[in-house]
Amino acid sequence: MATVVEKENKDGSISIKAIVRYRGVFLTKTFPVKANRKKSVINEASDWARSIESQIDDGTYRKEEKKKNYTVAQAIEKYIQDGNPKKDEKTRQRYITALNWFKKEIGSLPIRMLERSDIKACRNKLQKKPKEVPIKGKAGKITDKPISNSSVNRYLAYFSTFLTYCVDEYEIIKTNPMIGAKLKLTENEPRKRWLKELEERLTLLDSCRHTKYELYLCVLIALTTGARKSEIFLNWGNVDFENKAIYFLDTKNGTDRTIPIPDILYNELKTYKEQNKVRRLKNDYIFSTPEGKADFNLIDKLYPKVVNEWNFEKITFHGLRHTYISIASLLGFNTSIVKKIVGHKFDSVTGGYTHADCESLREPMNIIAEYMLTGIKKDNRAIIYNEVLEKQ
Numbered sequence: 001m002a003t004v005v006e007k008e009n010k011d012g013s014i015s016i017k018a019i020v021r022y023r024g025v026f027l028t029k030t031f032p033v034k035a036n037r038k039k040s041v042i043n044e045a046s047d048w049a050r051s052i053e054s055q056i057d058d059g060t061y062r063k064e065e066k067k068k069n070y071t072v073a074q075a076i077e078k079y080i081q082d083g084n085p086k087k088d089e090k091t092r093q094r095y096i097t098a099l100n101w102f103k104k105e106i107g108s109l110p111i112r113m114l115e116r117s118d119i120k121a122c123r124n125k126l127q128k129k130p131k132e133v134p135i136k137g138k139a140g141k142i143t144d145k146p147i148s149n150s151s152v153n154r155y156l157a158y159f160s161t162f163l164t165y166c167v168d169e170y171e172i173i174k175t176n177p178m179i180g181a182k183l184k185l186t187e188n189e190p191r192k193r194w195l196k197e198l199e200e201r202l203t204l205l206d207s208c209r210h211t212k213y214e215l216y217l218c219v220l221i222a223l224t225t226g227a228r229k230s231e232i233f234l235n236w237g238n239v240d241f242e243n244k245a246i247y248f249l250d251t252k253n254g255t256d257r258t259i260p261i262p263d264i265l266y267n268e269l270k271t272y273k274e275q276n277k278v279r280r281l282k283n284d285y286i287f288s289t290p291e292g293k294a295d296f297n298l299i300d301k302l303y304p305k306v307v308n309e310w311n312f313e314k315i316t317f318h319g320l321r322h323t324y325i326s327i328a329s330l331l332g333f334n335t336s337i338v339k340k341i342v343g344h345k346f347d348s349v350t351g352g353y354t355h356a357d358c359e360s361l362r363e364p365m366n367i368i369a370e371y372m373l374t375g376i377k378k379d380n381r382a383i384i385y386n387e388v389l390e391k392q
Contacts, residue, residue, distance in 0.1 A: 002020045002021075002022065002049030002050065002052070003019045003021075004019075004049065005019065006038075013032065014033040015032050016030070016031045016041045016044075017031075017045070018030075018046070019049075020049050020053060023056050025052070029045070029169070029171075030168050030169065030171065031044055069110065071108055071110055071111060072102065072107050072109050073103045074111075075111045075166055075170070075172065076102065076103045077103075079166075084162075095161075095162075098155040098158040101126075101155065102159050111173055112172070114163075119156070119177065119178055120181070122159075123156060123185070126151075126152045126156075127146060127147075127185070129147050130142050130143060131147045131151075149185040149187045152185050153187065156184065163178060193314075193316070194323040194326045195315060195323045196323075200312050201373070203312065204219060204307075204310070204312075205219055205220065205223070207306050207310055212302060215303060217272060217286075218303070220264075221265060222317065222324070223324060223373075224365070224368075225259060225265065225341070226328075226338075227248070228321060228343070229299055230251075230252060231252075232299070233285060233286075233287060233294040234246065236273065236284045236286060239261070239269060241266075244261045244266055244362075245261060245358055246258070246259055246261055248343065251343055252343075258358045259341060259358060260359070262365045262366050263366055264369050264370070269286075272286075303317050324372070327368060327371060328368050337361070337364055341368075
């Protein structure tokens with residue numbers, strides 16, 4: 001019959017071990033205990049043991065193959081096939097990409113023979129791995145530059161998580177060889193450059209306007225809405241002039257969102273459309289090449305050229321998004337409001353925003369846009385909107 005016992009691990013943590021001795025079958029499984037969940041873990045272990053006994057009674061139990069002889073590749077394959085890691089799909093795919101890299105490099109090694117030196121060799125090879133730039137809907141573009149130290153550390157962290165699972169759940173190795181090893185590389189602290197001074201913001205806009213009006217509009221959209229680079233290449237069908245709203249579809253977070261168009265931006269976009277007599281088709285890009293495709297060169301090539309020529313410290317286009325978030329915070333708007341505007345995904349939110357959400361953001365966005373381009377802060381209206389939106 002099954003028994004459930006508590007055991008203390010070397011690091012002082014607690015695990016619950018379920019032991020099944022039933023009709024000639026001997027099987028064990030260890031369940032780690034996290035954050036005062038001992039009782040629920042005991043129940044989980046008991047349920048697992050009962051399910052095994054039930055399978056034995058029904059004749060459906062099949063003894064797993066000997067895992068002790070697994071290679072690294074076999075262990076990784078089983079780990080993924082079992083639905084691990086238990087993360088959201090996007091994070092899970094990152095794990096799988098990293099684990100498949102290790103599988104390719106050291107997959108033939110018996111996992112019991114894996115040593116720190118093998119993992120260090122992998123780390124050194126990772127440092128030379130070419131960086132891949134993701135392209136939405138297409139295969140990534142391989143560059144001549146190696147991946148960053150932070151990316152190397154992320155690969156190592158994913159592999160360590162996998163090895164810990166092999167210790168605690170599969171019990172095919174006794175210890176994680178990465179524990180205690182000095183494998184992590186030094187990372188450069190990311191510098192979040194933003195345009196704090198009004199003079200910088202206005203100078204950038206003026207430089208872009210004199211270079212190309214479409215580039216000026218790209219930067220204006222970024223500074224008055226906090227939109228991502230990938231979100232700026234809209235078509236006119238996403239701009240609702242009647243309701244003064246912009247629809248961002250299939251964003252980086254995989255969600256749609258609707259935001260109000262600040263008055264300053266609304267006037268510029270409407271004038272631009274009227275002056276250029278843009279064809280009124282839903283697939284017409286606001287910023288397009290003569291061939292009718294999205295003109296990504298505005299940001300990829302023309303924007304860096306403008307920034308390289310001005311007298312202020314350089315700022316990436318993504319830095320304009322940091323600028324918007326920083327200005328909103330400076331004006332006193334709380335995190336929940338800013339997240340709604342810029343599309344930072346809430347842990348508890350899976351869908352887009354409603355029309356009511358959009359309207360509730362209209363005045364806050366006008367306040368931010370006005371300060372962004374004039375530097376004038378009339379009063380503490382942000383506090384009022386914080387209180388109102390928190391109740392919604």
